[in-house]
Structures are given as C-alpha cells and as structure tokens.
Amino acid sequence: EWELYNKSAVLDTLEHLLQRARNEGVPIIYIQNNGGVGEPDEPGTEGWQIHPRLAPVDSDIVVQKTVPSAFEENELDRLLKDRGIERLVVAGVQTDVCVNANCEAALSHDYDVVLVRDAHTTFDGDDLTAPEIVDKYNESLASMLSVKNAADITF
Numbered sequence: 001e002w003e004l005y006n007k008s009a010v011l012d013t014l015e016h017l018l019q020r021a022r023n024e025g026v027p028i029i030y031i032q033n034n035g036g037v038g039e040p041d042e043p044g045t046e047g048w049q050i051h052p053r054l055a056p057v058d059s060d061i062v063v064q065k066t067v068p069s070a071f072e073e074n075e076l077d078r079l080l081k082d083r084g085i086e087r088l089v090v091a092g093v094q095t096d097v098c099v100n101a102n103c104e105a106a107l108s109h110d111y112d113v114v115l116v117r118d119a120h121t122t123f124d125g126d127d128l129t130a131p132e133i134v135d136k137y138n139e140s141l142a143s144m145l146s147v148k149n150a151a152d153i154t155f
Contacts, residue, residue, distance in 0.1 A: 002040070002123045004093065005130030013119045013150045014091055015053050024155045027083060028060045031070040033098060037141060068101035077109050087112040089153055095130075095137050103141055113145040125131035 004010070021028055028049060035041035041048045056062055063076050070076045080088075088111050090103055099120045106113045117138050124130045136146050 004121045005122060005134065006121055010119055010121045011051065011053060011106055013116070016152045017089075017091065017116065017119055017153065018054060021058075021089075021155055022057070026048045027054070027085060029076075029079070030056050030060060030062045031076075031092070031098070031102065032062055032064055034064050034066050068098050069105040070098075070102055071105040071109060076126075081110070085111075087114065089114045089116060089155075091150075093121055095120045095122035096125065096133050097122075100137055100141070105143060107144055114153065115145060117147050117148045117149050119150050133150040 018028060032048070032050065033041050034043050035048065036144070041049075050056065050062075062078065063070055063074060063079070065072070065074060067073060088106050090099060090106070090113060099122075103113050103115055115138070120134065120137075120152055122130050122133050125133055128136065141147060
C-alpha cells in the first residue's frame with residue numbers, strides 16, 4: 001500500500017553497488033528489520049524478504065534487528081570490530097528511520113561512515129514528501145559524515 005520513492009533507480013543503484021563491492025572482496029553486511037506481528041516487515045512475510053535482486057550470497061552476513069539501530073540489542077559492533085572493519089558504506093530503506101539511526105549509531109561507535117546519496121529511499125511522510133525527506137537527510141547527515149553518489153564510492 002506504500003510506495004517507496006524512486007524505488008527502481010535505487011534498486012538498480014544498490015544492485016550495482018553490491019556487485020562492485022563483491023568484485024573487490026568487500027565484506028557485505030545486510031541489516032534486516034524484524035517488524036512485529038501484522039506489520040509490513042513481519043518476519044516471513046513478503047515485506048520482510050530481501051529483494052531477490054539484492055539477495056545475500058553465502059559470503060554475506062545478515063544481521064537481524066527489531067529496533068531502528070542495528071547497533072542495539074545485537075552484536076553488530078563486535079562483528080565489525082572482529083573483522084577489522086572501520087569504514088561503513090550505508091544504503092537502503094528507510095531514510096528517516098533505519099538509515100538515519102544506523103548512520104548516527106555508527107558514528108557514535110567511531111566508524112568512518114559514508115552514506116550513499118542515491119542508494120537510500122523512504123515513503124512520503126505527513127509533512128514532507130519522500131524526495132524532500134531524502135534530500136533533508138542527505139543534507140543534515142553531510143555535516144557529520146561523508147555523503148557520496150554511488151558512482152563516487154571507492155572500496
């Protein structure tokens with residue numbers, strides 16, 4: 001019932017970005033939100049599934065979460081530190097909730113964070129349209145971290 005803003009372009013960008021990262025041997029970690037019963041991202045439902053074009057491969061890691069920040073209530077920070085990961089490239093859904101929360105949490109855990117400007121999206125809000133929300137967060141987060149287009153990301 002909800003339409004993600006610019007979903008086709010974001011999906012294309014994410015798919016290309018994942019392929020580039022895999023080609024360069026970069027570890028890929030998916031963060032999958034587990035919504036509650038009856039929510040669109042309830043585990044096992046269609047809305048919870050990772051899009052088939054972006055599906056993890058055997059070498060990828062999938063971290064489950066139930067709150068906006070993947071750094072809460074799980075071992076994400078330890079998983080990253082155990083692998084010597086210091087820089088995170090963040091993309092996905094939902095700009096104004098999980099993407100924002102994870103960028104801010106990663107900064108608070110002393111990671112170098114890059115938000116992929118053209119690889120995150122959201123839904124229209126009550127006061128702002130989805131494009132306005134995406135632009136707002138790209139701009140506000142740019143004061144704290146690096147915001148780059150996918151074509152400008154280096155691994």
